[in-house]
Amino acid sequence: ELKVEQNPLFLSMQEGKNYTIYCNYSTTSDRLYWYRQDPGKSLESLFVLLSNGAVKQEGRLMASLDTKARLSTLHITAAVHDLSATYFCAVSHTKVGRADKLIFGTGTRLQVFP
Amino acid sequence: EPEVTQTPSHQVTQMGQEVILRCVPISNHLYFYWYRQILGQKVEFLVSFYNNEISEKSEIFDDQFSVERPDGSNFTLKIRSTKLEDSAMYFCASRAYSGRGRVPYNSPLHFGNGTRLTVT
Numbered sequence: 001e002l003k004v005e006q007n008p009l010f011l012s013m014q015e016g017k018n019y020t021i022y023c024n025y026s027t028t029s030d031r032l033y034w035y036r037q038d039p040g041k042s043l044e045s046l047f048v049l050l051s052n053g054a055v056k057q058e059g060r061l062m063a064s065l066d067t068k069a070r071l072s073t074l075h076i077t078a079a080v081h082d083l084s085a086t087y088f089c090a091v092s093h094t095k096v097g098r099a100d101k102l103i104f105g106t107g108t109r110l111q112v113f114p
Numbered sequence: 115e116p117e118v119t120q121t122p123s124h125q126v127t128q129m130g131q132e133v134i135l136r137c138v139p140i141s142n143h144l145y146f147y148w149y150r151q152i153l154g155q156k157v158e159f160l161v162s163f164y165n166n167e168i169s170e171k172s173e174i175f176d177d178q179f180s181v182e183r184p185d186g187s188n189f190t191l192k193i194r195s196t197k198l199e200d201s202a203m204y205f206c207a208s209r210a211y212s213g214r215g216r217v218p219y220n221s222p223l224h225f226g227n228g229t230r231l232t233v234t
Contacts, residue, residue, distance in 0.1 A: 009117060033223075034221055035222075041227070041229045042205065042225045042228055043157065043205065043225040044225075045222035045223070045224070045225075048220055048221070048222050050220055088156070088157060090157075090198075098162070098164065098169035098170060099143075099145040099146075099147070099162035099164035099169035099170065099209075100162065100164065100169075101147070101159045101162050101169075101170050101172075102147075102159065102223060103159060104156050104157040104158070104159075105151075105156065106156050106158055107157075
């Protein structure tokens with residue numbers, strides 16, 4: 001059974017600092033997604049990572065994928081308050097000819113303070 | 115930008131009652147999903163749906179749950195006899211079709227705003 005774990009579960013960081021969120025998954029997959037969720041809101045897609053070594057950047061967020069280590073990272077550069085949210089990674093698991101399913105990680109709740 | 119629409123935004127029901135949660139996926143999408151999130155916890159997969167049939171379902175999706183795409187635009191989740199532990203936020207999601215008979219993995223799942231179900 002595919003398991004996806006994130007750490008840390010909770011992250012409180014000061015504005016301007018850098019930090020990395022880690023996402024580990026248990027079985028082979030070469031498709032990984034990062035989502036953001038604000039309190040009481042829906043899930044917003046941030047990144048889709050499709051291959052080993054993939055790196056994508058959007059503003060202060062950068063995501064990478066190492067399929068051999070079954071590890072993805074979400075790096076935050078010079079955090080600002082607007083980045084406060086819960087971040088989920090999700091790994092795709094599929095069978096031929098069927099719709100896939102995304103298995104979500106435990107989530108990392110990020111709080112950025114002045 | 116097209117979006118996934120869910121109604122109602124909040125549903126309160128008594129234990130043992132039937133509820134139907136409604137979703138209108140993005141119009142050219144052909145893969146559909148239901149997820150749920152118990153308050154403060156992780157997002158759990160319930161069911162995926164393609165080509166008018168269930169592709170995969172989780173252990174949570176037992177005989178009390180069913181999905182339908184009755185009219186080519188709506189996608190519904192029915193819970194036949196609700197339990198207290200069914201209280202959660204239910205998210206519908208859809209994904210674009212690549213046109214090649216394969217899931218377009220470079221396209222993310224697009225989620226609706228959710229229906230908060232409260233079972234009393």
